[in-house]
Amino acid sequence: MSVTRLASTGEMIGADFFRRDPLCCARELVGCExxxxxxxxxxxxxxxxxxxxxxxxxxxxxxxxxAFVERNQAGAVYIYxxxxxxxMLNVLVKGTENGFVLIRALQPTRGIALMKRRRRVDDxxxxxxxxxxxxxxxxxxxxxxxxxxxxxxxxxxxxxxxSVEVVADRRIGIRVSAHFPWxxxxxxxxxxxxxxxxxxxxxxxx
DNA sequence: TTCGTGATAGAG
DNA sequence: TCTATCACGAAG
Numbered sequence: 001m002s003v004t005r006l007a008s009t010g011e012m013i014g015a016d017f018f019r020r021d022p023l024c025c026a027r028e029l030v031g032c033e034x035x036x037x038x039x040x041x042x043x044x045x046x047x048x049x050x051x052x053x054x055x056x057x058x059x060x061x062x063x064x065x066x067a068f069v070e071r072n073q074a075g076a077v078y079i080y081x082x083x084x085x086x087x088m089l090n091v092l093v094k095g096t097e098n099g100f101v102l103i104r105a106l107q108p109t110r111g112i113a114l115m116k117r118r119r120r121v122d123d124x125x126x127x128x129x130x131x132x133x134x135x136x137x138x139x140x141x142x143x144x145x146x147x148x149x150x151x152x153x154x155x156x157x158x159x160x161x162x163s164v165e166v167v168a169d170r171r172i173g174i175r176v177s178a179h180f181p182w183x184x185x186x187x188x189x190x191x192x193x194x195x196x197x198x199x200x201x202x203x204x205x206x
Numbered sequence: 207t208t209c210g211t212g213a214t215a216g217a218g
Numbered sequence: 219t220c221t222a223t224c225a226c227g228a229a230g
Contacts, residue, residue: 085211
């Protein structure tokens with residue numbers, strides 16, 4: 001009986017990774033493992049937000065977000081409370097284009113029992129299959145805001161041990177600029193928050 | 207489908 | 219001060 005292992009190589013992702021552009025970072029983060037203290041999981045869903053020309057990015061409407069970009073280095077986490085309930089985990093990309101990657105879903109790999117207690121669910125698919133779920137499972141809150149994930153081995157990203165097939169489709173949950181195909185998911189993965197639309201993959205001319 | 211929840215920003 | 223908005227999730 002074969003079991004799919006989703007372990008990472010152990011090689012930590014450095015700041016250079018985030019000194020490029022948000023699309024490229026979001027796409028390549030799929031398959032990487034997020035380590036957060038005693039817990040972690042493989043990223044199976046991520047979205048890109050561009051600081052310039054993207055109405056859905058907080059930079060478009062929030063002066064405080066633009067200030068965050070100015071004062072922080074690539075790899076800093078940007079955390080905010082959504083709908084008064086859910087913390088959102090983003091990573092600052094500061095390079096050829098500035099912006100953020102929103103981490104939207106994980107396939108749990110470590111600290112699963114602890115995450116189940118925090119989430120008060122037993123089904124592993126319910127642990128981290130959404131941006132608000134994963135922050136609850138990993139106990140990510142505003143206290144982590146502005147922490148840099150490229151300098152601390154306890155809170156970092158690790159490169160994948162194997163390549164993953166990535167699907168690009170429209171971003172979800174936003175009311176503006178949703179047409180950009182800037183959501184990246186791991187193909188057929190059961191831990192993705194919402195399955196990509198049929199035919200929603202990257203097509204030429206989009 | 208509806209609704210809770212609080213940070214943020216902008217108007218008055 | 220007041221109000222609109224919001225990258226969500228759970229319940230029904």
